[in-house]
Each structure stands twice: as C-alpha cells, then as structure tokens.
Amino acid sequence: MSGRSRAGVILAVAAMTIGGVYGARATMPAPKPDALAEPKGTDQAGFPERLYKFVIPPDNPQTAAKVALGKALFFDPRLSVDNTVACANCHDPNKGFTDQLPTAMGVHAKFGQRNAPTILNAMFNIEQFWDGRRPTLEDQARDPILNPIEMGMPDPQTVVRKLDAIGEYRQQFNAVFGSAPNYDNLVKAIAAYERTQLAFDSPFDRFMAGDGNALTAQQQRGWAIFNGQGRCMSCHGWNPTRPLFTDDRFHNIGVSAHNAAFVPHARQALAMLAQAGGPSQIDQMAIASDLSELGRFLVTKQPHDIGAFRTMSLRNLFLTEPYFHDGSQATIWDTLDHYNKGGVQNPYLDGGIVPLGLSSQQEDDLAAFLLSLTSQPYMAEAKAEYARQFKISRTTRPQRDTAAAMGLKGSKGPGFSGPFGDIGPGQSAMRQNPASLGGD
Ligand code: HEC
Ligand code: HEC
Numbered sequence: 157m158s159g160r161s162r163a164g165v166i167l168a169v170a171a172m173t174i175g176g177v178y179g180a181r182a183t184m185p186a187p188k189p190d191a192l193a194e195p196k197g198t199d200q201a202g203f204p205e206r207l208y209k210f211v212i213p214p215d216n217p218q219t220a221a222k223v224a225l226g227k228a229l230f231f232d233p234r235l236s237v238d239n240t241v242a243c244a245n246c247h248d249p250n251k252g253f254t255d256q257l258p259t260a261m262g263v264h265a266k267f268g269q270r271n272a273p274t275i276l277n278a279m280f281n282i283e284q285f286w287d288g289r290r291p292t293l294e295d296q297a298r299d300p301i302l303n304p305i306e307m308g309m310p311d312p313q314t315v316v317r318k319l320d321a322i323g324e325y326r327q328q329f330n331a332v333f334g335s336a337p338n339y340d341n342l343v344k345a346i347a348a349y350e351r352t353q354l355a356f357d358s359p360f361d362r363f364m365a366g367d368g369n370a371l372t373a374q375q376q377r378g379w380a381i382f383n384g385q386g387r388c389m390s391c392h393g394w395n396p397t398r399p400l401f402t403d404d405r406f407h408n409i410g411v412s413a414h415n416a417a418f419v420p421h422a423r424q425a426l427a428m429l430a431q432a433g434g435p436s437q438i439d440q441m442a443i444a445s446d447l448s449e450l451g452r453f454l455v456t457k458q459p460h461d462i463g464a465f466r467t468m469s470l471r472n473l474f475l476t477e478p479y480f481h482d483g484s485q486a487t488i489w490d491t492l493d494h495y496n497k498g499g500v501q502n503p504y505l506d507g508g509i510v511p512l513g514l515s516s517q518q519e520d521d522l523a524a525f526l527l528s529l530t531s532q533p534y535m536a537e538a539k540a541e542y543a544r545q546f547k548i549s550r551t552t553r554p555q556r557d558t559a560a561a562m563g564l565k566g567s568k569g570p571g572f573s574g575p576f577g578d579i580g581p582g583q584s585a586m587r588q589n590p591a592s593l594g595g596d
Contacts, residue, residue, distance in 0.1 A: 183265050186233040186242040192249035192533060193231070195223055195352030200531070202361025203354060204280075204399050211279045211351070216294065216344045218351060225328045226349025229342065234318060235301055236263050237308035243300065243346070246272040252475025252534060253353065258483030262306035269448035271483035274476050276355040276531075277469060279347075282404040286465045286481040287452045289438050293347035298339070299439045306443065312339040355472055355531040356399070363528070364396070371528050378525025381518050386495070388522075390508050391467045401470040401529070407506040408463040410499030411480045412449035418462050418504065421447050425454060451481070462504045471529045474538035477545070485555065487545040488526055492519045493555035511563050523549075 198205070212218060229235060233242040246260040247253040253275035255261070260272040270286055278284065284296040300306040301315055309315045319325045319337040329337040332345065360379075362370035371379065382388045392401040425447045429437070438454050441447045447454065452461035465481045479485040485494060494500070496519065498511035514522070523546070530538040559565045 183240045183261065183263065184245060186231065186240070187244045187248045187250065189227060189231050189244070190249065193227065193244075195227075195349075196354045196533075198354065200354060200357035200361070201365050202356035202358065202399055204356075204397070207280065207397065207399075208354075213292065213294070216348060218348055219332070221328075222332045222345050222348045223352055225325075225332050226345035226347070228325075228328070229346050230349050234322070235307055235309070235315065237310070238263055241307050243297075246300075246306075247275045252276060252472050254476045256475075256477060258478050260306070262300075262303070263308040264305070266305040268305055268443040269445070270443060270481055271478065273468065274472065275350050276353050276472055277400060278353070279351040280400050280469075281466075283466070285442070286468075287438075287442060287455050288406065288466055289435065289442065289455045293350050294340075294343045295435075297343040297346045299436065302436060303439055303443055315339060315342065355534075357532045358471065358530050359528040360525075361399075372524065374521050374524045375528045376525075377518075378521035378523070378528075381514070381522050382525055385518070386512060386514060386522055387508065387510075388495075392470055402467040404467065406452040406461060406464040406466055407508070408451070408461075408502065408504040409465075409509050410463075410494070410502055410505050411465070411482065411484060412451065412463045413500040413502035413505070418450070418502065421450055422453060422459070422462055425450055426457060429454070429457065449482075460504065463502060464504070464506075470526060472531055472534055472538070473526050474530060474541040474545070475534050477541065487548055488523045488542075489519060489545060489549035489553065490555045492522055493553055493557070493561075497555070497557040497560035511561050513562050 198208070230243045230247075233239050233245070235242060241263050246255045246262070248255060254272050257267075257272070259267050259270055261267050273286065279293060282288075284290040284293065290296040290299065298312075301309050302311065316337050316339055319329070319342065325337055329335065329341060329345075333341045335341070359370040359375070382392075391403050391405070391407060393403060394401050425441065428441070428447075441454055450462055452464040452466075453459070455461070473479070473488060477486065477488075479488070479491045485491045492514070495509070496512045496514045499505055499509040523542070527538060527542045557565075
C-alpha cells in the first residue's frame with residue numbers, strides 16, 4: 157500500500173472533522189488572467205536584486221516560454237479532478253493572489269482549515285506553507301493538485317495523462333523542456349511563473365530609498381511604534397537584505413489557542429505520523445483536519461512548535477484580508493488588538509508575545525504604517541479596503557481588551573481568572589514535558 161492511500165485510510169479511521177462542508181455552495185468559476193496576472197518587472201523601488209538571484213534554482217532557470225506555460229497552468233481548472241478549480245481560484249491576482257476568504261474553498265465546494273496566503277513574493281519564503289512543510293515553490297505546487305479537497309486529482313500520473321491529451325500543452329512542454337508533460341516539469345513551470353510575481357515599489361520602499369515624503373507623518377509614527385513599543389520588529393523585522401518583514405521562523409502567537417485541545421491533538425498526530433508521515437499525509441492533516449491547529453508541530457514533532465505558524469510577510473495586507481492562518485481576524489485592527497492584549501494565553505505561547513500597552517491612537521498609527529507596505533499596482537484597492545476596515549474599527553473591536561493590554565489583568569492584577577489568566581506564569585513552567593506527549 158502506498159504512503160498516500162494508507163494515509164487516506166488512517167485519516168478516515170481517525171474520523172476527524174472535515175472543515176465546514178457547504179454542499180449547497182457552488183465552486184466559483186476560475187478567474188481569467190488579466191493585467192494583474194502579468195509577470196512583474198524588476199524595476200521596483202526596494203527590489204532586492206541579489207536576493208532574487210539567490211532564489212532562482214540552478215535547475216529551473218527563468219525563461220519567457222516557461223513562464224508563459226506556467227501561467228497557463230496556474231489559471232487552468234483542468235488541473236483539478238472536475239475541471240472547476242485552478243490555482244487561481246484560491247490565488248486570484250485581483251485579490252492580491254488570495255481568495256479573501258477566511259479559509260479556502262476547493263473542489264466540491266469544500267472548505268479547508270487554512271487561509272490561502274498570497275503568491276506575491278512567495279519565491280522569497282525560506283519554506284512554503286503556514287507550517288513550512290515544503291521547502292520550495294516546486295515542491296509546494298505538487299500538493300494542492302493532489303489534495304482531495306483542493307484540486308482533488310487522484311495521482312500525478314492522471315494529471316500527466318490529462319495534460320498529454322491536450323495538444324497545446326504537449327507542444328508547449330516539448331518546446332520548453334524537450335519532452336512530453338511530466339509532473340516534475342509541470343511544477344517547474346508553475347514555480348517559474350510564480351517567481352515573476354514580485355511586489356515591492358511601495359511608499360515604504362520609496363521612503364527607505366530616500367524620499368522623505370513617501371510616508372505621511374502618521375505612517376512615520378507607526379513605523380517607530382513598529383520598531384519600538386509594538387515589538388513587531390522582533391519577528392517582522394525589516395532590513396535591506398531581508399526586506400520581507402519576516403524572520404522566516406515559526407511562533408505560537410496564540411491564534412489557534414481559541415479552540416485547540418493541543419495535548420490530545422498532539423498525541424493523536426504523533427500516533428498517525430508514526431504510521432505513515434509522508435508529505436502528502438501532513439498536507440491532508442493540515443488542510444482537512446482539526447490537527448491543522450498544531451501548525452509547525454506536524455512537521456517537526458517538537459513540543460515547542462505546537463500551535464506555531466510561520467511569521468508572515470506584511471506586504472500588501474490590505475489585499476489579503478482576513479488574517480492569520482485560519483483567517484480568524486477580519487481587520488488589521490483586530491490583529492493589532494490581538495497583539496496588544498498579549499495574544500491568547502496557552503502553554504506554548506511565544507515568549508515574545510506580551511501585553512503592549514498601545515493606545516487606540518498608536519494602533520491607528522500602526523495600521524496606517526501597514527498600508528504604506530502596499531505595492532503600487534494595488535494601492536487604489538488597498539486604500540478602499542483600509543477605509544472599509546477603518547470604519548468597522550470605529551464601532552466593532554471583538555479582540556480589544558484594554559485592561560489586558562495595559563497589564564491590569566493577570567496573576568497580579570484584579571482581573572485574574574482561570575488557569576492561565578491573561579498573563580500566565582512563566583512559560584517554561586507551563587510547557588508540557590516532551591516525554592509526556594509520546595503516549596498515554
Ligand atoms: C482550494 C484552494 C487552493 C488551491 C486550488 C491552491 N491553493 Fe495554494 N494555498 C491554499 C492554502 C489554503 C494554502 C495554505 C495551506 C497551508 O499553509 O497549510 C496555500 C498555500 C500556497 C503557497 C504557499 C505560500 C506561502 O506563503 O506559504 C503557494 C506558493 C501556493 N499555495 C501556490 C499554489 C499553486 C501553484 C496552486 C496550483 C497548483 C495552488 N496553490 C492551488 C489554497 C489553495
Ligand atoms: C513573536 C513573533 C511575532 C511578533 C512579535 C509579531 N508577529 Fe505578527 N505574526 C507572527 C506569526 C507567527 C504570524 C502568523 C500567525 C498565525 O497565523 O498563527 C503573524 C501574523 C501577522 C499578521 C497576519 C498576516 C496574514 O497574512 O494573515 C499581521 C497583520 C501581523 N502579524 C502583524 C504584526 C504586527 C503589527 C506586530 C506588532 C504589533 C506583530 N505582528 C508582532 C509573528 C509575530
């Protein structure tokens with residue numbers, strides 16, 4: 157029995173919840189490529205030329221013909237089992253290469269557990285996916301095509317046979333790779349197209365290039381808070397050689413703590429991974445099971461990675477709402493309220509997540525700063541979304557907890573309640589002993 161089908165059996169036996177199945181909802185038609193789908197030029201303020209050279213793999217050089225093939229494939233719903241879902245359904249160029257849904261919808265109108273991140277600048281990710289389970293864009297592209305609730309193809313051979321039967325593709329693969337379609341070359345072409353989706357050239361990039369007027373006074377205040385009281389730079393730090401606003405590491409910032417039964421789930425995951433544990437099994441657990449909330453732990457099996465997810469880039473955020481790995485926060489103000497109160501306490505919370513004591517004005521300044529990370533082609537739409545979210549934030553702040561943000565709750569404060577309160581005891585004391593995770 158192959159690792160893949162065995163994984164399927166194990167998943168079925170474990171009888172886990174498949175994320176919200178809305179049979180009545182039809183899958184949206186696949187988007188057609190338009191101007192925003194075109195390969196982007198490198199003449200952008202802030203474009204990291206040396207870093208870019210470094211992310212083109214020697215065995216998959218960029219050529220115009222390969223990029224054109226990759227683009228055709230990226231928009232082609234025939235890569236899915238019922239010809240309805242292309243990569244572009246969930247990574248729509250007109251939505252900043254996301255779907256702007258909390259979690260993504262694949263074939264048979266089934267929703268997964270995770271929010272679709274943008275393709276923009278994804279070539280710079282040290283590892284792909286919210287949990288870093290795939291190292292390269294080539295490896296990443298193998299998974300959604302075969303994931304049962306994303307594009308649903310049964311196996312690579314079926315995909316290749318389908319492409320081979322389409323004369324145009326047979327011709328294009330021959331011209332680009334000198335052979336009939338195969339799965340390795342399919343993912344190479346898609347990755348080459350993705351490596352053209354550069355997004356710099358934001359007011360922030362122009363400010364850093366010396367245009368002191370590129371940021372408003374409020375945005376400059378926000379940048380100072382980002383690097384100071386807000387502590388954002390400790391994970392989303394920016395410098396000219398690392399311009400993506402991420403440390404490329406994994407942290408539990410308390411997003412999945414809302415509903416996770418971490419320890420029983422970790423035990424269940426370890427038992428399942430011990431039996432198969434290939435990349436496609438982890439992919440299925442991440443996309444379509446409650447174990448998704450374990451995050452990086454599914455990849456490393458290290459207790460300190462429980463509930464940890466990749467620090468995301470902060471560019472073009474006003475195109476990629478809603479936020480976090482589960483799409484649980486509707487507005488940027490909600491994400492800021494989450495950080496301001498010190499996240500949601502859980503035994504695996506990163507030590508860097510603490511109450512920030514930010515005022516409403518400071519949160520507004522941070523949100524204004526984040527708008528300045530929008531690339532030029534998306535600015536008009538981002539400004540409209542910023543205005544929409546700003547309006548909501550004047551009346552609706554579900555994550556706001558001013559007392560916690562100001563440090564007035566917790567073990568020493570008057571509002572202390574529950575096992576962890578809002579400011580728990582030392583993290584190390586609360587961590588599970590790794591030895592206790594293995595079995596009963
Ligand atoms: C049904 C919706 C859906 C489809 C179809 C889909 N994706 Fe995704 N994509 C997602 C979701 C959800 C994630 C995040 C999953 C995770 O991290 O566990 C993701 C992650 C990614 C990432 C990683 C980005 C990052 O920052 O980590 C890339 C790159 C990507 N997809 C490219 C593709 C390509 C190429 C295709 C087509 C072969 C495709 N996707 C098809 C929903 C989809
Ligand atoms: C301890 C590290 C850490 C710190 C400090 C931190 N972040 Fe994050 N950030 C992350 C991680 C990890 C994620 C993804 C978490 C998840 O989805 O579970 C994230 C996600 C985000 C997102 C959502 C991105 C998306 O695409 O959905 C935003 C917005 C964000 N951070 C802004 C900020 C701001 C603003 C600050 C400062 C107030 C900050 N972060 C401080 C690690 C950090």
